[in-house]
Amino acid sequence: MKVIAVATQKGGVGKTSTTVNLGAGLALGGARVLIVDLDPQAQAGTALGVNLAGEDQLSRSLGWVLQARLQGMRMDVATVWFDRSELVAEFEDAGTLHLLACEESTMTAAQDLIHKKGYQSTPVLRRMLMELEDQFDFVVIDTPPAVSSLSATALAAADYVITVCVPEYPALKGAAATRGTVAYVKDRTGGECDPQYLGAVLNRSNPPSRWKAQEVNIRNGMLDANLAPFETDVRSDNRISDSFAYGVPSVLRFASHPPGKMYGELMGQILTRMSQPEEKWELPERIEGEAAGV
Template sequence: MQRIAIVSQKGGPGKTTTAVNLAAGLALSGADVLVVDVEPQAQAGTALGTRLDQSTLHLSLGLKLQLAAQGMPSGLEDVVIDRTEILAKWPNHGRLALLASEQRTMVNAQHILHAAGKERTHVLGELLDSLDEDFDYAILDTPPAVEALNAVSLAASDYALTLCLPKHATVEGAVAMRATIKHLPGQATQPKPKYLGAVLNMSKPVSEWKEEEIEVRDLMVDAGLLPFVTDIREDTRISRSYDAGVPSVVGFARHACGKRYAELLREVLFRMDTPESEWQIAPSASEVLEAKEDSVV
């Protein structure tokens, strides 16, 4: 099972929508995919039409993490929630499943992991090992980098990608996140995750670029964030998909937002399988604008 963490230094850049759309896209292609919701706000579950309540609290990944952090690990098979029904109208799909979060249990897990320190950093990875033969991919929706839950998510992952919005502060956060990934202590059994690049989320078409978006696009290239060529445009269908519990790549597969997530997935898979020297990197905004001016002339 290949594990991909969607990470950022702070909340808000679109980790959840990116995670569930990549996961659903993989499942549409025939893969068996597990979404791992490590975020106390439990947004990945909501985006897949699932909310834990008192009657289903025993299914929270937070409870499993609490036990593992205290040296009492158990398997995850009994808390996997199947969401393959989301893909029902599409032929030849694989499996889509969820390890769900719940705020109180996940916050408690966060406190226990923080107190346990580095000794328990690999508990999530060890838990996911119990599902290694059941899934082709795991997509981890993570909390902000300041939390211990982020550290255990990265330690459990083979790959990581981060996100920016057309805001200066998000570029600084992505640079810090890449540095965090670069300096993670790797082990022979679980090396540090491979950094895949940064996605620009909630972007505008070229004709609507404002000064800040132009500067952000330039900064993403100049700062070595290796931005993906495919950006995710601002689109109300994405928030509607979240509310409906059906990712855009499924519910709006024939619309621009669904197609962009599908194209982003193709880039992610290519970068996973090839060395960085072969990646196509998004051009800077300055290069795009200069090319546009030249074509007019």
């Protein structure tokens, strides 16, 4: 089982879109996938058609499960997760897709508890996921924006961390800060957790022929900041944003159109990097000279 966290401090750049499309795409390719929604905004759940509402559903929030575990109680995660495999059922040779959903109040309480207990409590999610090792091939974790005890918990749970950027300067800064944080996780968890940084997705990009100076600078800035951008960018595409409303990720709704193809390529590059040492990773070329359209 490989655990991938999608993280950056910057809000609204596409963490959730990347998480659900990668997770669903891996399931489409035959893998057994668990998507973990660690953001109190609970958007990964929305993107997969699950919204926890009402008292009876709060007990299925990951926020409850984390609180219980932090207080030394055991909870069977399989009674809480949502089986969303129906989303991939129509595809031949698809795998399975499960979701650990969350809800704001329970998640915020879990966040406060982790914060109170300090860094030694951040492996709580990793320990829980390791118990599911035989049941999933991939776990993909959606994380909240900003630095919080929940984002620290996500990084501690991860084998690999992917960050996301859009062609705007603050996004570059947020991604670089996250990359820097990954390096401290091992020390802060007494060696228990040791995530590897895997690269940055440039999301909401335009076709290179329409790139302006800022986009060229961000692409080059990603290379300069050692963010190891993937070769495939995810273009700005309304089909990606619309899909939230349908509760079905774009990679499934438009499997043989650009969203499916872009995420498919990206997935291939992610899997390749996982199997290679960093020196062998393929990076996009640096763009020299004037940007097109400037």
